[in-house]
Amino acid sequence: MSKQLFDLTGKVVLVTGGSRGLGKAISLGLADAGADIIVASRKLDNCQAVVKEIEAKGRKALAVAAHTGKYEEIDRLVKLSFEHFGRVDIVINNAGINPAAGAITDVTPEAFQKTLEVNTLGPWYLAAKLAPEMARQGGGVIINVISVSGLRGAMGQGAYGASKAALQSLTQTMAIEWAPLNIRVNAIAPGSYHSDLMDGAIAAIPEFEAGAKAASLQKRIANSEEILGPILYLASDASAYTTGSTLLTDGGYMLA
Numbered sequence: 001m002s003k004q005l006f007d008l009t010g011k012v013v014l015v016t017g018g019s020r021g022l023g024k025a026i027s028l029g030l031a032d033a034g035a036d037i038i039v040a041s042r043k044l045d046n047c048q049a050v051v052k053e054i055e056a057k058g059r060k061a062l063a064v065a066a067h068t069g070k071y072e073e074i075d076r077l078v079k080l081s082f083e084h085f086g087r088v089d090i091v092i093n094n095a096g097i098n099p100a101a102g103a104i105t106d107v108t109p110e111a112f113q114k115t116l117e118v119n120t121l122g123p124w125y126l127a128a129k130l131a132p133e134m135a136r137q138g139g140g141v142i143i144n145v146i147s148v149s150g151l152r153g154a155m156g157q158g159a160y161g162a163s164k165a166a167l168q169s170l171t172q173t174m175a176i177e178w179a180p181l182n183i184r185v186n187a188i189a190p191g192s193y194h195s196d197l198m199d200g201a202i203a204a205i206p207e208f209e210a211g212a213k214a215a216s217l218q219k220r221i222a223n224s225e226e227i228l229g230p231i232l233y234l235a236s237d238a239s240a241y242t243t244g245s246t247l248l249t250d251g252g253y254m255l256a
Helices: 021-032 044-056 071-085 109-136 158-181 196-204 208-214 224-235
Strands: 012-016 036-041 061-065 090-093 140-145 183-190 246-249
Touching: 012 021, 012 071, 012 109, 021 036, 021 044, 021 090, 021 224, 036 044, 036 071, 044 061, 061 071, 071 109, 090 109, 090 224, 109 140, 109 158, 109 183, 140 158, 140 224, 158 183, 183 224, 196 208, 224 246
Parallel strands: 012 036, 012 090, 036 061, 090 140, 140 183, 183 246
Antiparallel strands: none
């Protein structure tokens, strides 16, 4: 019974930012759970490399180059996904950027706008495009990857945190509006884990790494794979009675 709860056989999952870091771990991990995967990110060759790994596991996969900060590319992503698989059961809004790391007084309007386009507006638009299609097929699951920075202010993370706080609010509104359509919408809020964003912040901000480790109860930075279990829970029937929630995977950051 417990194994069946986490079984994604027959499901089609769309993962944005799915070719590197956490997104790659999600793409491969959910394929292991039985899902077919649409791997979307800006660089097609990176997506294709992950698709080959998925196909080697015996699952089907599609690589799509898409910039989630551009509406026309999201439209194309949705179109290609349905042309190839005919449905999307689960979408994981994982793509994110943090070009405005640093003091909030130093953030340029252009950097702030770019952050919002990818981290907030893109996930909203993709989910809004897919919700009617999910309703027609009987329902679906949407998971928005936010951050503890969107739940509590953090030094040097003003624009990024604001973009994720907005996505957390949108998650709750989506859950309310789409519950009658049998669509569950939840967010996951990771703490510090190794990724392009984290490692970029470590390189850009002095003592950022030491501060990130000290900020959690576990006094460490997680690996991307450690976020996979909570994602699988939210994607599967194990969380059938969970919607509108934000699941912390933060090593105790919010309690420290």
